[in-house]
Amino acid sequence: MAIKEEEKEEVREPLFAVEDGSPAHEYSKDNPWMVYLSTFVAVCGSYEFGTCAGYSSPTQSAIREDLNLSLADYSLFGSILTFGAMIGAITSGTIADLVGRKGAMRVYTAFCVTGWLSIYFAKDALALDIGRLATGYGMGAFSYVVPVFIAEIAPKNHRGLLTASNQFMICAGVSVSFIIGNVLTWRALALVALIPCAVLLFGLSFIPESPRWLAKAGRHKEFEASLQKLRGKDADISHEAAEIQDYITTLEQLPKAxxxxxxxxxxxxxxxxxxxxxxxxxxxxxxxxxxxxxxxxxxxxxxxxxxxxxxxxxxxxxxxxxxxxxxxxxxxxxxxxxxxxxxxxxxxxxxxxxxxxxxxxxxxxxxxxxxxxxxxxxxxxxxxxxxxxxxxxxxxxxxxxxxxxxxxxxxxxxxxxxxxxxxxxxxxxxxxxxxxxxxxxxxxxxxxxx
Known part of the structure; x- marks a missing residue:
């Protein structure tokens, strides 16, 4: 019997000998497909960021010719994107804290949709600039909320990879805009930019909210359900949930920043x-x-x-x-x-x-x-x-x-x-x-x- 017990220990030991000291049962039954799906949906916002940034370069000559814009007019159109992004940056954190990470992404997507439609139907420089400002706002806000959402849902051993996908999708959005912008008209390119917005809005209906935001908001049942959904129905989330809750409790004792x-x-x-x-x-x-x-x-x-x-x-x-x-x-x-x-x-x-x-x-x-x-x-x-x-x-x-x-x-x-x-x-x-x-x-x- 002693030999059998030792053999059992040899089988059991690796389950508790995780390199960073965490209990292995946290990871032994994880099913991270929901984390991957949630990341994919979120980085559609990153791709939208890239389409906003890459739009002006391949369309400059055609827009100037069609709308009879001066170089100064087009320069304003190009640069106002950054001002919109700064406004988005200022408000992004507050909105994401108030309505949640998913709610914030819906708000920012609405700005991008409004902006692209304004650009598509534009007959003069004013409509172009309003559209560009709106897409800039969405772009600047996405640059904050997407990596934050991914970091808050990802297991620690995959967090770097998943968060880095934010930058990858930004680059992909820019590159695709550069390439197809040489083939499509500038109005058609604006319509194409609505595709990631549609995917994002559709996908948000199927993914969970950030469990850490739910815990901070005091929505404890939803917090546990979200974390369970992200880690898999058979995963033991007790250790991770307790760690998050303890940290939130400590922070709640501090005055509101x-x-x-x-x-x-x-x-x-x-x-x-x-x-x-x-x-x-x-x-x-x-x-x-x-x-x-x-x-x-x-x-x-x-x-x-x-x-x-x-x-x-x-x-x-x-x-x-x-x-x-x-x-x-x-x-x-x-x-x-x-x-x-x-x-x-x-x-x-x-x-x-x-x-x-x-x-x-x-x-x-x-x-x-x-x-x-x-x-x-x-x-x-x-x-x-x-x-x-x-x-x-x-x-x-x-x-x-x-x-x-x-x-x-x-x-x-x-x-x-x-x-x-x-x-x-x-x-x-x-x-x-x-x-x-x-x-x-x-x-x-x-x-x-x-």
Whole structure:
């Protein structure tokens, strides 16, 4: 009998010998198909983000000709997207906290639908600008709520991969718009942009709400039902549910956070990390490079059309590879690999741009959004996330606005400035940004916000 008992122990032991110390029965019967479905539905918002960002580039000549717009008129049409995104960033956290992550995505989808229809039926610059502002609002709000929703529903061992799919779908939306925009009319392209909106609205009816938001809202039965649905009907959710509830209970003892409360000592590190990564992402020149890729290739004597296609392919492929390995290699290595690779960008024109885009897509493009969705406690997540997203879109506007002025001053000097930003980013990532892979959101936030 002793031998048989030992054999039983040998069989049973791996179930409780999980590497991070968590009880293995949490994972032994997980059926994550609902997590995957929920992520797919949510990242339709990310794809919509990409279609908004990629719309203006292939349609410029046709819109100007059809509506008799001046270059200044079209420049306003293109740039007003960013202002809409900043408004969306300011309000996104509050709306997501009030009506839930799913409710917020419905609101933002409605803005995008309204915007695309306004663009489709536009007869003058005003209707175009109103539509562009509305789609910009939806785009800016999606940039916050999608990674937050995914991070809140995903098991910790798949959270990096699933959250990184946000950036992958943004890149896919941009790339598809670039390609089909050369075939379709600008009005038809606006209608095509409604497809991800339709999929998102339909899919939201079949996926659960974020269990962490439900717990914070005091809807305990719905919280347990949502978590059970996400983990599978046979999964033991008791340990995870208790951990989430304990953390929510601790947070409820704190006063409701206001904007100035974000800068209290207990939250300061997470705010510095969130804002700092967004500064590193945008002030390194990415939107200047993206918006003016064709002119950069042309000035380098390379085919703008071929260069743009290669750009689109590299962006999607590398982002996908980065998403596949982020849970294995961690967040910090991808960020640092990106920063080191970009030091070669000022040296070569075409090769430098491709290296820049490839390394950005693997690291700095996706990972700041992953980390942002992980580090803020749920009681300040709305306001802190809105602040970080606003910083991102302000940086996007400032970078795209200043790029041509900097290039007119000195093309070489422009890239030296961007390289210097990334040198500082390396120091920031090494000294301030924590590694978050393999940890629950509650463990991450408890370690940072002490």
């Amino acid at each position: 206001k904007l100035l409360d974000l800068f209290q000592k207990r939250y300061l590190r997470s705010i510095i990390i969130g804002l700092g990564l967004m500064v590193c992402q945008q002030f390194g020149g990415i939107n200047g490079i993206c918006f003016y890729t064709s002119s950069i290739f042309e000035s380098a004597g390379f085919s703008p059309t071929l260069g743009t296609i290669i750009y689109a392919i590299i962006q999607v492929v590398i982002t996908g590879l980065g998403a596949a390995v982020v849970d294995k290699v961690g967040r910090k290595p991808l960020l640092l690999a990106h920063e080191l690779a970009l030091q070669a960008s000022p040296i070569l024109a075409v090769t430098g741009i491709m290296l820049y885009i490839g390394s950005f897509s693997a690291g700095m493009g996706a990972v700041p959004w992953i980390v942002m969705s992980e580090i803020f406690p749920i009681n300040i997540k709305g306001q802190a996330g809105s602040l970080a997203t606003l910083m991102n879109w302000f940086g996007a506007w400032l970078c795209s606005y200043s790029f041509n002025f900097l290039m007119a001053w000195s093309s070489y000097g422009t890239f030296i400035i961007y390289a210097a930003v990334y040198v500082l980013a390396i120091l920031f990532i090494i000294t301030v940004v924590p590694e978050t892979k393999g940890k629950t959101l509650e463990q991450i936030q408890a370690a940072i916000n002490v």
